[in-house]
Amino acid sequence: MKIALVGVGRIAQAQHVPALQASPHWSLAATVSLGGSVPDVPAYTDFTRFLYENPDVPVVSLCVPPVPRFQYARQALEAGRHVMLEKPPGATLAEVEILASLARRRGLALYATWHSRMAYAVAPAKAWLRDKTVSAVRVVWKEDVRHWHPGQHWVAQPGGMGVFDTGVNALSILTDVLPEPIYLQSAELDVPANWHVPIAARLSFSGNVHAQLDWRQTGPQTWDIEIDTDGGALALRMGGNVLEIGGKAVTGQYSVMGEYPALYARMAQLAARGEVEVDLTPMVHVADAFSLGRRTVIAPFAL
Amino acid sequence: MKIALVGVGRIAQAQHVPALQASPHWSLAATVSLGGSVPDVPAYTDFTRFLYENPDVPVVSLCVPPVPRFQYARQALEAGRHVMLEKPPGATLAEVEILASLARRRGLALYATWHSRMAYAVAPAKAWLRDKTVSAVRVVWKEDVRHWHPGQHWVAQPGGMGVFDTGVNALSILTDVLPEPIYLQSAELDVPANWHVPIAARLSFSGNVHAQLDWRQTGPQTWDIEIDTDGGALALRMGGNVLEIGGKAVTGQYSVMGEYPALYARMAQLAARGEVEVDLTPMVHVADAFSLGRRTVIAPFAL
Numbered sequence: 001m002k003i004a005l006v007g008v009g010r011i012a013q014a015q016h017v018p019a020l021q022a023s024p025h026w027s028l029a030a031t032v033s034l035g036g037s038v039p040d041v042p043a044y045t046d047f048t049r050f051l052y053e054n055p056d057v058p059v060v061s062l063c064v065p066p067v068p069r070f071q072y073a074r075q076a077l078e079a080g081r082h083v084m085l086e087k088p089p090g091a092t093l094a095e096v097e098i099l100a101s102l103a104r105r106r107g108l109a110l111y112a113t114w115h116s117r118m119a120y121a122v123a124p125a126k127a128w129l130r131d132k133t134v135s136a137v138r139v140v141w142k143e144d145v146r147h148w149h150p151g152q153h154w155v156a157q158p159g160g161m162g163v164f165d166t167g168v169n170a171l172s173i174l175t176d177v178l179p180e181p182i183y184l185q186s187a188e189l190d191v192p193a194n195w196h197v198p199i200a201a202r203l204s205f206s207g208n209v210h211a212q213l214d215w216r217q218t219g220p221q222t223w224d225i226e227i228d229t230d231g232g233a234l235a236l237r238m239g240g241n242v243l244e245i246g247g248k249a250v251t252g253q254y255s256v257m258g259e260y261p262a263l264y265a266r267m268a269q270l271a272a273r274g275e276v277e278v279d280l281t282p283m284v285h286v287a288d289a290f291s292l293g294r295r296t297v298i299a300p301f302a303l
Numbered sequence: 304m305k306i307a308l309v310g311v312g313r314i315a316q317a318q319h320v321p322a323l324q325a326s327p328h329w330s331l332a333a334t335v336s337l338g339g340s341v342p343d344v345p346a347y348t349d350f351t352r353f354l355y356e357n358p359d360v361p362v363v364s365l366c367v368p369p370v371p372r373f374q375y376a377r378q379a380l381e382a383g384r385h386v387m388l389e390k391p392p393g394a395t396l397a398e399v400e401i402l403a404s405l406a407r408r409r410g411l412a413l414y415a416t417w418h419s420r421m422a423y424a425v426a427p428a429k430a431w432l433r434d435k436t437v438s439a440v441r442v443v444w445k446e447d448v449r450h451w452h453p454g455q456h457w458v459a460q461p462g463g464m465g466v467f468d469t470g471v472n473a474l475s476i477l478t479d480v481l482p483e484p485i486y487l488q489s490a491e492l493d494v495p496a497n498w499h500v501p502i503a504a505r506l507s508f509s510g511n512v513h514a515q516l517d518w519r520q521t522g523p524q525t526w527d528i529e530i531d532t533d534g535g536a537l538a539l540r541m542g543g544n545v546l547e548i549g550g551k552a553v554t555g556q557y558s559v560m561g562e563y564p565a566l567y568a569r570m571a572q573l574a575a576r577g578e579v580e581v582d583l584t585p586m587v588h589v590a591d592a593f594s595l596g597r598r599t600v601i602a603p604f605a606l
Contacts, residue, residue: 094485181404288590291593
């Protein structure tokens with residue numbers, strides 16, 4: 001099926017393009033971007049012109065930043081195209097609900113992707129947890145923002161989400177694998193004096209679930225989820241790519257595809273059926289943290 | 304039908320008790336509260352004991368503050384009772400989703416009320432707007448927090464919502480009467496140095512919808528929604544209780560019941576059918592404002 005990639009930046013070049021090129025389902029028919037392009041693929045800068053000149057491209061994948069994403073998504077759906085959204089699916093919950101409702105009305109696919117849910121060990125962790133009772137969860141998610149977002153000042157601005165830009169990946173895994181839903185009970189947010197959003201957060205959820213998110217970790221990065229159950233302890237490490245049960249690494253049950261190839265395989269199913277898959281739970285927890293969180297202003301932090 | 308009132312504070316005494324006593328549908332069978340009670344009505348202080356001793360009371364109405372409300376609601380649903388929730392329906396979006404899902408599984412009614420939607424002029428305004436195209440909306444919602452919440456320091460704490468405690472009433476009306484959904488595009492939040500949440504907010508939504516919320520208005524209070532359409536201008540004043548079309552007050556189409564009598568009439572229908580009515584849209588816009596808002600710290604404000 002023909003697909004166009006909109007927004008050819010860092011994540012598109014590193015993940016989306018290779019995944020599409022290796023896929024048996026997809027043919028990358030065009031890119032739309034003010035910046036990047038892909039060799040031998042027709043490159044547009046104007047999205048309206050792309051839609052007009054390519055009525056035979058039924059699917060668009062949007063990798064533009066959250067704030068402008070809504071307009072592209074709505075325009076694509078109104079032009080009868082199936083749409084795939086990078087995470088987070090929008091700048092607000094309300095706009096994503098509007099897109100989902102529009103897609104349903106028109107019988108089009110809309111896929112709000114959470115790439116970390118496709119990490120190698122997430123599906124086997126979920127399967128193992130299905131019949132367990134969870135007694136405690138510890139999430140530790142610590143990255144170096146200067147490494148991952150060098151000079152990207154938007155991450156510290158309103159709407160930039162701050163540490164939740166990465167923390168929502170942890171929440172997307174957690175809300176996928178836990179057998180029961182959770183809700184936030186309290187949150188502490190550390191906001192540098194020159195930022196608008198938190199650089200670190202400590203979240204306490206129902207069910208004895210605790211999360212530490214921090215964007216100031218130099219050296220080795222930490223993406224760990226540890227889950228205690230009545231059937232023993234499970235841990236997901238390396239952002240959902242390594243599974244431990246009872247303290248021992250488990251192999252042999254991992255997903256066969258990487259994150260982005262798996263997302264595009266799922267999108268092929270959704271587009272064939274015209275189905276909507278929009279789970280806003282990870283984003284709801286972030287919005288709840290912003291609503292309920294106790295903010296502390298800390299020393300300025302230069303990006 | 305027998306009903307119990309849980310949390311007998313200011314709003315319960317002023318609104319819920321008179322509405323229940325005047326209703327043909329309801330018999331107030333018990334109260335559960337650490338503080339207030341109602342003459343000639345059995346008064347409990349322990350909710351578990353109330354549930355155990357009163358299996359014949361099928362409905363509970365919760366007027367306790369948002370943070371403890373979830374535990375009462377879950378316990379009531381698990382004990383097979385229909386539940387009515389004061390606004391806002393919870394401290395987080397996630398917890399209300401959990402309650403709604405629990406109620407649906409058990410075939411019980413759950414009603415997340417928005418009392419301002421039952422104001423006298425809201426239904427006729429909605430009917431008039433149904434076939435109009437809206438070109439602009441101005442919401443001005445200004446109250447004196449010291450008058451309405453004297454000494455209630457929780458309104459300024461995390462989870463207290465600040466000015467959105469009243470602003471969500473405006474949003475509940477707006478999201479009910481507008482023919483198309485809206486989403487937040489930007490928000491400016493003024494936070495007093497001794498508060499954790501905004502005392503004033505300016506919100507810009509899609510569709511040229513703007514809202515000014517302020518909790519520092521002394522003298523006359525302002526609860527206005529002005530809507531420009533292709534069929535002329537409509538205004539809702541006095542918190543949805545007065546309707547103007549083309550600048551002239553309209554009478555004769557108003558709802559026949561006041562806000563709380565109408566809520567309890569609706570709850571009687573939902574309980575009879577075991578239905579869930581939970582529209583989180585007003586609360587979603589508040590969460591979006593907390594997520595997307597640009598905060599400015601202003602001078603301290605004593606309650």
